[in-house]
Amino acid sequence: MRKEIALTLDSCSESEEADAKTAGPGPRRPKRIRPREAVWARQWRSFFPARGRTATRSEPQSPRKRTTHAVIGARIPGLKPGESGGATDVTVHRRGDSPARTRATYIGAAALTLGLASILAPRLDAGAAPASPNPHVHPELAAHQARIAEPTLVRVSEHVYAAIGFDLGNLVFIVGDEGVVVYDTGTSLEVGRDALAALREHTDKPIVAVIYSHGHLDHVGGVRAFVPPGREAAIPIYANRRWPHYRTEQAIQKTPLRGLYQMGGALPTGDAGVVGNGGGPVFRMGSSGFLPPTILVDDELEFEAVGVKIRLFHAPGDVDDGLAAWLPEEGVLLAGDAYYPMFPALSTPRFDRHRDAWRNLETLDRFRKLGAEHVVPGHLWVISGREQVAQHLTAFRDAIQFMHDQTIRLLARGYGQTETANQIRASFPAHLAADPDLAEYYQRLEWVVKGIYAKTGGWYGGDAVELVQIGPRERARRLATLAGGSGKLRLAAESAYAVGDRAWAAELARSLVLADPEDARSRELLADILRSIGFDAKSANLRNYMLTEALVVDGSLDLDRLPRRKTAPDLLRSVDDSVLFRGLGVRLDPEQSRDVEFTAGFTFHDTGAQHGLVVRHGVIEYLPERPAEADLRVVLERETWLAIAGGNLSWLDALHSEAAEASSKEALARFEGFFDDR
Ligand SMILES: [Zn+2]
Incomplete structure (x- = not known):
């Protein structure tokens, strides 16, 4: 019996989510998808401790040369509703069995375990730990990624x-007789150059202007590829007026931790x-x-550039500084991230609070x-054909409208966040779900x-018991006691895993x-x-969060060794000094600074600016x-301060390298000690 349970687990990779009840896709022709090299991943991996299991990172990936295919004259039409996006040529990979056999095994064993789980579970002893899942990709996600690979x-x-x-987000070029206008620039210099x-x-027409669709790094980080040093005054860069506010906020709040997961x-x-x-290929980090x-x-701003009429207008989408471009003579709308052919990303587990459903609508x-003939979204492919465009935009807005309205409706009826989400999943209009x-x-x-719930109603889910909750550790201990000990609790976890719950x-x-x-x-089991x-996740984000957390849980990835904050100086250069000084507060260690009254003065000898900071x-x-x-x-110098504020240089290193002068080295060391070192 034990053996059959383990067999089930090994092949139980069919359902998309933890709560999926249906058997998965049928047999398909195997084709390995070829993700591009992850420069960013390699950078992060240098922070890994040597200890811990490495099985999940054992597959060597030969670095693939980036190739560029110019398909001039080709248009990528939007998919018609009902088309699957070519999911048939990619499949899940499993060790050993052919897909057909695995599926047959799954169905047989699943029927067995689902039916007998309650009888079998108590008889599983501690040695019946489920087998590790085999690495594979949800076929629909694989097909989706292949389309933009x-x-x-x-x-x-x-x-x-x-x-x-070329990158997570799209870059657009408006090419006229006198030059080129660039709409969005990619994450890095390398992307922009490619x-x-x-x-x-x-x-070979020169670049004459740049437009930012919004402030997210994947749209603005590569602008130097288009505006070389010395050309700054000649090439204007357009953005919405809310842009500086957004960048300022990012400068204080940004932490790479959740971005790493996502x-x-x-x-x-x-x-x-x-x-x-x-929303794009493997995220490719490079030089800022x-x-x-x-x-x-x-x-709104209408002008003619390179012989093409361009109307820029405020278009809040997933962030409130969105700037769309409408080219009436071309019938082309450059939508930024207010639209893309995918589920609306109005809320994210990654830190980012600007997601306003109402404004996006x-x-x-x-x-x-506008009656556009083509929409070029900030991510994924171009939608062409007036009717197709209208259909896509309507479906996208209806999905948002439904979630927005029903969330508030359910919130008002006293439902908590999770219940509200589950209810909306169940009642989501079938034509949109399909x-x-x-x-x-x-x-x-x-x-x-x-996200909509929290933005509208705050954190409170409406159950008064929430207001007096005990902590998660204490709750876990009491749950184990209630289950009759941690052995029984483990058995329950393994049994639930065995039946796909x-x-x-x-x-x-x-x-x-x-x-x-x-x-x-326990850590191995959770991992x-x-x-x-x-x-098994169809969502790339869900996949990435789960697989990353598995590394944390099994000890392969030590989050305490990661820098919590690292911002390139060029992203901070336009941010006001006062904001960056105030931003130091989010790194203040309350223990180290508890018994402290300390005043520091700072002078930037190049700009003449004077600042003070009191730690109290x-x-x-x-x-x-x-x-x-x-x-x-x-x-x-201000530039040295930017390196310190971005987490790229310590105060003492600045002193040692003579980039800074201090009235007392001991006082500087003491001051630095008040703050987290990463
Ligand atoms: Zn984007």
Whole structure:
């Protein structure tokens, strides 16, 4: 009996999510997808401790040379509703069995275990731990990623070219007689250069202007590829007027931790790890090549550039600084991230609070009135054909409208976040649920609903018991006691895992780990469950979160060794000094600064600016002037301060390298000790 249970587990990789009840896809022709090299992943991997299991990172990936295919003249039409997006040529990989045999095994064994689980479970002893899940990719996710795997330059209309698959987000070139206008620039200098090289095969016209669709790094980080040093004054950079506010906020709040999870930065590429991002290929981090915008557009700005009429207008989408571009003579709408052929990403587990359903709806309804012939979204492929465009935009806005309205309706009726999300999943209109261009390859419906819920109603779910909850560790200990000991709790977790009830299995296994973090068997069990959910996930984000957390749980990835904050100086250069000084507060260690009253003064010898900072019993206060009396005075260049503020240089290293002068080395060391060192 024990053996059959284990067999079931090994092949029980069919359902998309932990709570999926149906058997998975049928036999398909195997084809390994080829994710591009993950520069970012390699960078992060250098922070890994040597200890721990490495099985999930054992598949060597030969570095693939980036190739650029210029498909000029080809258009990528939007998928018609009902089409699957070519899912048939990719399959899940399993060790050993052929897909057909595995499926047959699954169905037989699943029937057995589902029927007999309650009888069998108590008889499983501690030696019946489920087998580790085999690395594989959900076939629909694999097909989706394959569609955007190759960098391709697409000619959308007479003057518009879209660079798709070069990066997480798209770059667009408006090519006229006198030059080229660039709409979005990719994450890094390398991405911008690659896309420009593809364009240069078709035109040598100079870059005359740049437009930022919004402030997310994957749209602005590569601008230096288009505006070389010395050309800043000649090439204007347009953005919405809310842009500086957004960048400022990011400068303080940004932490790479959740981005690491979401982008799969700690994972290998391939079946055992990251296969892409849902919204684009594997995230490719490179050199920062950022410049701030030079022209801020209020609500609307119409002008002619390179002989093409361009109307820029405020288009809030997943962030509130969205700036769309409408080219009436081309019938082309550059939508930024207010629209893309995928499920609306209105809420994210990664830190980012600008996700306003209502504003996004207004933007989409404005888009619909344009009667565009083509939409180039910020992510994924171009939608062409007036009817197709209208259909896509309507479906996208209806999905948002439904989630927004029903969330508030249910919230008002006293439902908590999770219940609200589950209810909306169950009642989501069938035609939208079946629409391949609303597929949840990136964010999931439940996450979006929870985001809308939290934005509307705050954290409180409406159950008064929530107000007096005990902590998760204590709860886990008591749950183990209630189950009759941790052995019984483990048995329950394994049994739930065995019958494919993986969300519950994960909850129970998490309780085991919380109750006894040193118990290696519990950690292995939880890691296996998380991997099993991740490998079967259709959402790239769900996959990446699960597989990354599995590495954390089994000890392969030590989050304490990761830098919690690292921002390139060029991203901070346009941020006000006062914001960066105030931002130091989010790194203040309350223990180290508890018994402290300390005043520091800072002088930037190049700009002449004077700043003061008071550390007072666990709290900081910024002073916009030179303090009359100070325990420490530091003189440095603003650029050195940006390196320190971004977490790229320590105060003492700045002193040692003579990039900073301090009134006392001891006082500087003391000051630095008040703050987290990463
Ligand atoms: Zn984006």
